[in-house]
Amino acid sequence: MIIEAAGSKPRCYALVPCAGVGARSGAAGPKQYEPVADRPMVAHTLEALGQVHRLAATLVVLAPDDDRFDTVMPGFEGERGWVARCGGSTRAETVAQGLVALRERGAQPHDWVLVHDAARCLIRAEWVDRLIDACMDDEVGGLLALPVADTLKAQGLDTRVAATVDRNGKWAAQTPQMFRLGLLAPALAHAGAGVTDESSAVEALGHEPRLVRGEWENFKLTWPGDFQLAERLLATRSKLT
Numbered sequence: 001m002i003i004e005a006a007g008s009k010p011r012c013y014a015l016v017p018c019a020g021v022g023a024r025s026g027a028a029g030p031k032q033y034e035p036v037a038d039r040p041m042v043a044h045t046l047e048a049l050g051q052v053h054r055l056a057a058t059l060v061v062l063a064p065d066d067d068r069f070d071t072v073m074p075g076f077e078g079e080r081g082w083v084a085r086c087g088g089s090t091r092a093e094t095v096a097q098g099l100v101a102l103r104e105r106g107a108q109p110h111d112w113v114l115v116h117d118a119a120r121c122l123i124r125a126e127w128v129d130r131l132i133d134a135c136m137d138d139e140v141g142g143l144l145a146l147p148v149a150d151t152l153k154a155q156g157l158d159t160r161v162a163a164t165v166d167r168n169g170k171w172a173a174q175t176p177q178m179f180r181l182g183l184l185a186p187a188l189a190h191a192g193a194g195v196t197d198e199s200s201a202v203e204a205l206g207h208e209p210r211l212v213r214g215e216w217e218n219f220k221l222t223w224p225g226d227f228q229l230a231e232r233l234l235a236t237r238s239k240l241t
């Protein structure tokens, strides 16, 4: 259990892992800088997070040799926008290093950290607010996720079906994932570099994070075709607003 310091209300910080290479995307460089609806993907992500008023600051964690962010996001760094060039070779390492950077910037163990993939650029402020509302008074924290809608197949040899897996009660994890800094840091240290999301690390310590309904549109741009889909969705949004 994280003890709250007397008189100090927990703050919420966003931590955006942005140090991947995008190997599955087919892009020539890191996919977070690929243009989507006329802007680099990460610009959409950070614009949405900037509209979440309960976030005290957003920390973007870049690869140590990143030379693109400052060009595509001039003026991002300031009171509510922080950058740390300490990304690792896996997402979990990037997030763990980002937590150290948050501590160096004054975040406390009882503060909440909302980890959100740079690659989920269709996130909306209202969905982040939904997660904060659901988790703020929770002991552990939680994540946006969606109940699995398709029938699930387990792969056997040569892409043949080995079994059909019961989809009942199964959810696909999205981000943001929201945990106290003082729980998430030791959870990631315990889980190691290969863990694919924050929730699994927290679960491995015996906790049961809260599942908060996400949105289909909050998908992660992973494969080449995802970029055209995101482009179409963003175009529809700008016509509506």
Ligand SMILES: Nc1ccn([C@@H]2O[C@H](COP(=O)(O)OP(=O)(O)OP(=O)(O)O)[C@@H](O)[C@H]2O)c(=O)n1
Pocket (backbone or CB within 6 Å): 016, 017, 018, 019, 020, 021, 022, 023, 024, 025, 031, 032, 061, 087, 088, 089, 090, 091, 092, 094, 117, 118, 119, 120, 220, 221, 222
């Ligand atoms: N070493 C890494 C790997 C991933 N990420 C970030 O984690 C998010 C989700 O990861 P994923 O979609 O897997 O991104 P990539 O690792 O870039 O893609 P791929 O696995 O296809 O190489 C992305 O915002 C990505 O930049 C990161 O910060 N550091």
Ligand SMILES: C[C@](O)(CO)[C@H](O)COP(=O)(O)O
Pocket (backbone or CB within 6 Å): 091, 117, 172, 173, 174, 175, 196, 197, 198, 220
């Ligand atoms: C964190 C995540 O986006 C939740 O679905 C996902 O686990 C990231 O996985 P990846 O293999 O790094 O894309």
